[in-house]
Amino acid sequence: MSSRLVRRAFSRPRSTPSRAARRARALDALVDEVAIERFHEAHGHPELPPVAVVIASYKERDSISRVMQQMPKQICELEAAAIVVVDGEEDGTAEIVRAAGQYACVAPVNRGQGAALRLGYRLAREHGARYVVTGDADGQTDPADLAVVLGPVVDGSADFVNGSRRLGTTASNDAVRNLGVVVYAQVISLLTGTKVTDTANPVRALRAETTAQLTLDEPQYQASELLIGAIMSGARYAERPVRMHERTSGSSKKGGNLLYGLRYGRVVLRTWLRERAARH
Numbered sequence: 001m002s003s004r005l006v007r008r009a010f011s012r013p014r015s016t017p018s019r020a021a022r023r024a025r026a027l028d029a030l031v032d033e034v035a036i037e038r039f040h041e042a043h044g045h046p047e048l049p050p051v052a053v054v055i056a057s058y059k060e061r062d063s064i065s066r067v068m069q070q071m072p073k074q075i076c077e078l079e080a081a082a083i084v085v086v087d088g089e090e091d092g093t094a095e096i097v098r099a100a101g102q103y104a105c106v107a108p109v110n111r112g113q114g115a116a117l118r119l120g121y122r123l124a125r126e127h128g129a130r131y132v133v134t135g136d137a138d139g140q141t142d143p144a145d146l147a148v149v150l151g152p153v154v155d156g157s158a159d160f161v162n163g164s165r166r167l168g169t170t171a172s173n174d175a176v177r178n179l180g181v182v183v184y185a186q187v188i189s190l191l192t193g194t195k196v197t198d199t200a201n202p203v204r205a206l207r208a209e210t211t212a213q214l215t216l217d218e219p220q221y222q223a224s225e226l227l228i229g230a231i232m233s234g235a236r237y238a239e240r241p242v243r244m245h246e247r248t249s250g251s252s253k254k255g256g257n258l259l260y261g262l263r264y265g266r267v268v269l270r271t272w273l274r275e276r277a278a279r280h
Contacts, residue, residue, distance in 0.1 A: 031107055032119055039105040039123065049079030052129035053146060054120035056113045057137035058087040068100035070143045075133065076154045083123050085116040114222030121211035129208045136202040145242040149205040158238035159210065160230040163203030168241030176257045184268065191272045192231045199224050203242050221267040232275040
C-alpha cells in the first residue's frame with residue numbers, strides 16, 4: 001500500500017461525528033497495516049524474545065543510536081529486543097535501529113506517540129513477546145530501569161508497573177512541568193482511588209497480552225490512558241523509582257507547558273469517564 005494513498009485519505013473532508021469516528025478508526029487501521037507490511041518486508045516474520053522494549057520515535061535520529069547502544073540484551077534474565085516505531089517521518093532512524101540488530105517499524109504518517117506505542121504493542125504480541133517494557137527515544141530514560149519496572153511483573157507480584165521520577169530522580173529544572181507531574185498524580189490518585197506519584201513516566205512494564213485487553217484509543221498522551229485503564233480494570237498496580245536524565249540532543253515534541261497540560265488533562269478526564277461508564 002502506498003503512503004500517498006494514506007495521506008490522501010487523511011485529507012478528505014470531515015463527515016458527521018459518528019461517521020467521522022468510524023472513518024478515523026478505519027484510517028488508523030490502514031496506517032497500521034501499511035506499517036506492519038513494511039515491517040515484514042524489512043524483518044520477515046521474526047519470533048521475538050520474551051521481552052519487547054517498545055519505543056516510539058519522532059525526529060530522534062540524533063539520539064536513537066546511543067539508545068540502541070545502551071539497550072540490554074537481557075532484562076530480568078530474559079532475552080530482550082527493541083521495537084522502535086518511527087512515527088511518520090523517516091529520518092534515518094530505522095536504518096540506525098536495524099544496524100544495531102533491533103527492529104524498526106515505520107508508520108507512513110505521523111499520528112502521535114500513543115498510536116506509535118499501540119502499534120508497537122501489537123507487533124510485540126503478534127511476534128511472540130510475553131512482556132512489554134517501554135522506554136524513550138530521546139535518551140532521558142536509564143536502561144537499567146527497564147529491569148526495575150519489569151521485575152514485579154515477571155515475579156507475579158504486579159500486573160502493571162509504572163516508573164516514578166518522584167520516587168527516583170529527575171534532571172529536569174522546569175518548575176512548571178515538575179509541578180504538573182505532582183498535580184496530575186494527585187488528580188489521578190483521587191479519580192482512581194489508587195496512589196500514583198508519576199502519571200507520564202515513559203518507563204513502564206506489563207504483560208504483552210494485557211495491552212490487547214485495555215482500550216487504547218488516544219493518538220497522543222497515551223501514558224495516562226494506559227495507566228487509568230489498567231488501574232480501573234483491576235490490574236495490580238505498583239510503582240518503582242526510576243531516573244530521568246537530561247535530553248542528549250533535539251527538543252521535546254510535547255509543546256508548551258500550558259497547551260501540553262490542557263491536552264493531557266483532557267485525556268485524563270476523557271479516559272476516566274469512559275472507564276467509569278464501562279463499569280456502571
